Amino acid sequence: MKSYRKEIWMNVPKRRAFINITPQVEQALRESGIREGLCLVNSMHITASVFINDDESGLHHDFERWLEALAPAVPGPSHYRHNLTGEDNADAHLKRQVMGREVVVAVTDGRLDFGPWEQIFYGEFDGMRRKRVLVKIIGE
Amino acid sequence: MKSYRKEIWMNVPKRRAFINITPQVEQALRESGIREGLCLVNSMHITASVFINDDESGLHHDFERWLEALAPAVPGPSHYRHNLTGEDNADAHLKRQVMGREVVVAVTDGRLDFGPWEQIFYGEFDGMRRKRVLVKIIGE
Amino acid sequence: MKSYRKEIWMNVPKRRAFINITPQVEQALRESGIREGLCLVNSMHITASVFINDDESGLHHDFERWLEALAPAVPGPSHYRHNLTGEDNADAHLKRQVMGREVVVAVTDGRLDFGPWEQIFYGEFDGMRRKRVLVKIIGE
Numbered sequence: 001m002k003s004y005r006k007e008i009w010m011n012v013p014k015r016r017a018f019i020n021i022t023p024q025v026e027q028a029l030r031e032s033g034i035r036e037g038l039c040l041v042n043s044m045h046i047t048a049s050v051f052i053n054d055d056e057s058g059l060h061h062d063f064e065r066w067l068e069a070l071a072p073a074v075p076g077p078s079h080y081r082h083n084l085t086g087e088d089n090a091d092a093h094l095k096r097q098v099m100g101r102e103v104v105v106a107v108t109d110g111r112l113d114f115g116p117w118e119q120i121f122y123g124e125f126d127g128m129r130r131k132r133v134l135v136k137i138i139g140e
Numbered sequence: 141m142k143s144y145r146k147e148i149w150m151n152v153p154k155r156r157a158f159i160n161i162t163p164q165v166e167q168a169l170r171e172s173g174i175r176e177g178l179c180l181v182n183s184m185h186i187t188a189s190v191f192i193n194d195d196e197s198g199l200h201h202d203f204e205r206w207l208e209a210l211a212p213a214v215p216g217p218s219h220y221r222h223n224l225t226g227e228d229n230a231d232a233h234l235k236r237q238v239m240g241r242e243v244v245v246a247v248t249d250g251r252l253d254f255g256p257w258e259q260i261f262y263g264e265f266d267g268m269r270r271k272r273v274l275v276k277i278i279g280e
Numbered sequence: 281m282k283s284y285r286k287e288i289w290m291n292v293p294k295r296r297a298f299i300n301i302t303p304q305v306e307q308a309l310r311e312s313g314i315r316e317g318l319c320l321v322n323s324m325h326i327t328a329s330v331f332i333n334d335d336e337s338g339l340h341h342d343f344e345r346w347l348e349a350l351a352p353a354v355p356g357p358s359h360y361r362h363n364l365t366g367e368d369n370a371d372a373h374l375k376r377q378v379m380g381r382e383v384v385v386a387v388t389d390g391r392l393d394f395g396p397w398e399q400i401f402y403g404e405f406d407g408m409r410r411k412r413v414l415v416k417i418i419g420e
Contacts, residue, residue, distance in 0.1 A: 001141050001281050001316075001317075001419065001420050003316040003317065003419065003420075005386065005388055005393070036141075036143040036278070037141075037143065037278055038178065038180060038276065038278055038318065040318060040384050040386055042384075042385075042386070043395070044394070044395025044396075044398065045395050045396075045397070046332065046333045046334050046395075046397050046398060051237065051241070052186065052241050053186045053233055053236070053237070054186050054222075054233060056222060056225060058220070058221035058222040058223075058224050058225060058230075059220075059221070059222040059230060059233055061221045061222075062220045062221055062222050062230050062233075062234065063233075063234070063237075066211065066234055070210070070350070071346065080338070080339075080342045081338035081339070081341045081342055082334075082336060082338040082339040082341075082342050083338075084338050085336060085338060090338075090339060090342050093333055093334060093339055093342075093343075094342065094343070094346055096333070097331065097333070097343075097378060097379055097380070098237060098238065098378065099237055100237070100240065100241075100380065101331070101332050101380075101383065102383065102384060103241065103242065104180050104182075104242060104244055104384055105182075106145065106180055106182070106274055106276035108145055108276070113145070113274060113276065114184070115183070115184025115185050115186075115272065115274075116184075116185075117185070117186050118184065118186060132395060134386055134393060134395075136318065136386035136388070136393065138278075138316070138317055138318055138418075138419060139141065139143065139278060140141050140143075141281050176281075176283040176418070177281075177283065177418055178318065178320060178416065178418055191377065191381070192326065192381050193326045193373055193376070193377070194326050194362075194373060196362060196365060198360070198361035198362040198363075198364050198365060198370075199360075199361070199362040199370060199373055201361045201362075202360045202361055202362050202370050202373075202374065203373075203374070203377075206351065206374055210350070238377060238378065239377055240377070240380065240381075243381065243382065244320050244322075244382060244384055245322075246285065246320055246322070246414055246416035248285055248416070253285070253414060253416065254324070255323070255324025255325050255326075255412065255414075256324075256325075257325070257326050258324065258326060278418075279281065279283065279418060280281050280283075
């Protein structure tokens with residue numbers, strides 16, 4: 001069994017954004033030399049997500065508006081007790097639960113084994129600082 | 141390390157439904173000959189889910205009603221910008237995030253290592269066409 | 281390839297709670313002797329979650345309040361058809377979908393490969409009875 005590990009660093013210049021990281025994950029897979037196995041991609045931060053969906057800007061706008069309705073960004077402790085700690089990012093911890101921490105992708109014949117429209121996104125909900133995604137691939 | 145790959149094809153005759161695919165996944169596991177490892181089951185489409193929950197029709201009705209309240213099916217672009225593309229399935233992309241893309245199930249002694257009520261479902265949110273689930277098993 | 285399996289049993293004395301199980305998962309990893317691989321941690325029950333987020337009591341209060349707004353605990357069949365079966369836990373099945381069934385964590389150099397604040401939680405939504413979490417680790 002082989003294993004390969006790589007970090008993808010990001011510094012999203014906005015508080016919230018969706019970044020297509022499929023090319024970086026494909027690059028990590030090529031570097032690994034693994035042909036058959038599983039590829040884990042996860043946010044290393046608890047105010048961000050990794051998820052698979054469509055690379056369409058209208059949909060990303062819909063995600064943004066929908067998540068804001070489900071878990072609005074309200075700084076200060078009036079709405080979220082977490083913000084009593086001095087943080088202002090409670091909403092980001094909630095949004096990340098809806099969108100998920102990680103994806104596991106099959107590796108087949110040296111490629112990410114994807115359906116026709118699958119793309120991997122980093123969902124940033126508390127940006128404007130350096131944050132990381134972990135890629136861990138195991139197989140042969 | 142062994143690996144095994146299988147696609148499960150479906151054509152759900154309704155827009156939305158929950159289909160128990162546990163028997164097909166168990167069949168794939170038997171075909172694989174793998175006794176210890178991990179089994180990934182994921183939707184290959186971004187308007188559908190794979191998830192584990194209860195095989196109870198009342199609960200499925202509750203899921204349907206709940207998801208419709210969280211992300212209502214509204215064709216046309218009045219509610220979702222994604223539908224400006226000519227699609228009418230923005231709600232399906234959102235519902236799939238709540239229910240999830242994939243499950244990873246432990247394989248122990250040649251069986252899916254499940255608790256008492258766990259069953260694997262395909263959640264279709266934009267049906268009436270041929271779509272696929274991927275099963276990828278690695279182990280020994 | 282090595283594999284290791286362990287069950288973590290719990291009996292949460294309240295209906296709902298979030299329990300940090302990171303020490304138990306780390307203990308299982310030490311017992312496994314696995315240095316490189318993947319660690320699956322999943323609830324074996326469909327009214328509970330395993331997820332990764334912050335170990336901060338204010339945030340847990342926010343999760344509780346938020347989930348209760350998304351899927352309120354209403355016993356009896358007035359709100360949920362699942363409760364026609366005699367169960368009163370339909371809300372728990374829904375809450376578990378938001379928070380997730382499982383996490384997959386990279387194992388690197390014999391440790392859970394975590395970002396700075398990642399901690400693994402068991403999310404109980406229908407407690408006051410014995411329930412289990414499964415840890416399955418594969419690798420070398």
